[in-house]
Amino acid sequence: MDYLIVGAGAAGVTAAKEILKNRKAGDQISIFTDEGYPFYYRPRLIDCLSGEVEVEDIIIHNQKWFEDNDIDLHLEEKIIEVDSSKKLIKSKKASYQYDKLLLANGSHPFVPTFSGAELDNIFSLRTAEDLKTINKAAEKAKSAVVVGGGLLGLEIAYNLVKRNLKTRVLEVAPYLLPMQLDQKAGKLLQKKIENEYLAVTCSAKTVGFAGLNKVNKVILENDQLEAELVLISTGIRANTKLLENCNLEVNRAIKVDQKMQSSQEDIFAAGDIAEFKEKLYGIWPPSIQQGKVAGAVMSGREASFEGYIPTHKLKVAGINVVSVGELNKEGNYQSEVLLDNQNYVKVIKSGQDIIGAIIVGQYEAEKELIAEIKG
Numbered sequence: 380m381d382y383l384i385v386g387a388g389a390a391g392v393t394a395a396k397e398i399l400k401n402r403k404a405g406d407q408i409s410i411f412t413d414e415g416y417p418f419y420y421r422p423r424l425i426d427c428l429s430g431e432v433e434v435e436d437i438i439i440h441n442q443k444w445f446e447d448n449d450i451d452l453h454l455e456e457k458i459i460e461v462d463s464s465k466k467l468i469k470s471k472k473a474s475y476q477y478d479k480l481l482l483a484n485g486s487h488p489f490v491p492t493f494s495g496a497e498l499d500n501i502f503s504l505r506t507a508e509d510l511k512t513i514n515k516a517a518e519k520a521k522s523a524v525v526v527g528g529g530l531l532g533l534e535i536a537y538n539l540v541k542r543n544l545k546t547r548v549l550e551v552a553p554y555l556l557p558m559q560l561d562q563k564a565g566k567l568l569q570k571k572i573e574n575e576y577l578a579v580t581c582s583a584k585t586v587g588f589a590g591l592n593k594v595n596k597v598i599l600e601n602d603q604l605e606a607e608l609v610l611i612s613t614g615i616r617a618n619t620k621l622l623e624n625c626n627l628e629v630n631r632a633i634k635v636d637q638k639m640q641s642s643q644e645d646i647f648a649a650g651d652i653a654e655f656k657e658k659l660y661g662i663w664p665p666s667i668q669q670g671k672v673a674g675a676v677m678s679g680r681e682a683s684f685e686g687y688i689p690t691h692k693l694k695v696a697g698i699n700v701v702s703v704g705e706l707n708k709e710g711n712y713q714s715e716v717l718l719d720n721q722n723y724v725k726v727i728k729s730g731q732d733i734i735g736a737i738i739v740g741q742y743e744a745e746k747e748l749i750a751e752i753k754g
């Protein structure tokens with residue numbers, strides 16, 4: 380059996396490990412990645428941004444691991460076509476025949492149509508290669524602007540500050556983390572993370588960038604800001620371009636069922652490129668879970684993915700943040716604020732039942748409160 384896997388990230392490599400458990404004589408496993416590094420812990424690229432950790436320190440499996448397990452790892456080999464009618468995939472170097480194919484080719488940063496986005500020193504962070512380029516530019520910079528005040532944008536800013544760059548976060552919403560928090564919590568989080576080096580501007584609509592070759596200004600709807608280095612963190616999109624001619628059911632990503640099977644029997648998808656019940660998770664733990672299921676099913680075992688409930692306990696730029704269940708944005712429920720000064724704790728209730736909570740900062744009874752939440 381020829382197992383081909385596109386993508387040597389969380390989903391792809393986890394699937395390969397599952398296939399190994401059930402490998403039969405003659406089975407061949409090949410993994411392709413357009414990156415130059417073998418499997419690494421992508422979320423920790425953030426730590427590499429501060430200069431505290433090197434990319435080499437976050438590699439989970441090096442090339443030797445792939446050799447020892449007789450997995451054919453194709454580094455820096457981009458797959459450019461999937462031909463499902465002939466059951467083969469193509470790179471510029473060669474074509475490869477598959478019996479079972481796993482598409483685990485992840486996602487890429489989404490950059491809105493900003494004018495001047497092609498100027499030098501404007502980056503997004505997705506790969507180890509991006510990281511190296513950003514770090515090189517950051518060595519010469521004293522300040523940075525991060526466009527996007529979501530979880531990733533705030534972590535990026537926090538780590539740029541660690542390397543002594545004066546950093547400003549621009550968030551288009553009126554407060555930080557609008558998906559996870561209410562206004563009061565978002566404002567308190569802002570107060571907690573702002574310091575001499577880290578500033579936040581909310582309700583800031585970025586429209587573009589200006590400069591000669593290098594960026595030197597961020598253009599906002601009603602303002603302009605000096606900028607030496609810009610990091611754009613405005614979401615991700617699944618890498619669906621590869622699938623344009625391959626006759627798969629694709630919505631925002633490849634539609635899969637509980638077995639991670641696509642609309643074609645021998646093609647599976649897992650991780651950021653997979654859409655399960657209209658959900659794209661875009662995070663590490665479900666990518667691992669989906670990779671496990673895909674690898675097991677591809678190699679003939681039973682397994683199913685039942686969905687993933689994200690944990691709502693987060694550390695945001697070093698601050699404890701909890702956001703669980705109903706957040707009462709529409710004001711349909713009663714809510715009670717238990718603490719609201721240095722720390723913020725809001726409990727949302729339906730009758731006697733607690734159905735949601737927001738915490739920013741420390742709360743002694745946090746564990747008990749989360750355990751009480753119903754629904």
Ligand SMILES: Cc1cc2nc3c(=O)[nH]c(=O)nc-3n(C[C@H](O)[C@H](O)[C@H](O)COP(=O)(O)OP(=O)(O)OC[C@H]3O[C@@H](n4cnc5c(N)ncnc54)[C@H](O)[C@@H]3O)c2cc1C
Pocket residue numbers: 385386387388389390391411412413414421422423424425456457458459483484485486504505506531618621649650651652660661662663664666
């Ligand atoms: C900076 C950063 C911080 C993050 N922090 C967190 C966090 O704190 N918590 C969390 O849960 N998640 C986090 N994530 C998200 C998490 O890393 C992803 O959800 C996860 O890596 C997805 O795994 P995947 O295997 O689907 O895709 P990926 O890890 O993206 O792997 C896909 C691989 O396929 C390769 N590829 C793509 N197209 C091709 C092609 N045509 N040919 C060959 N190879 C190809 C890609 O280059 C990549 O190597 C973070 C992501 C980033 C970028």
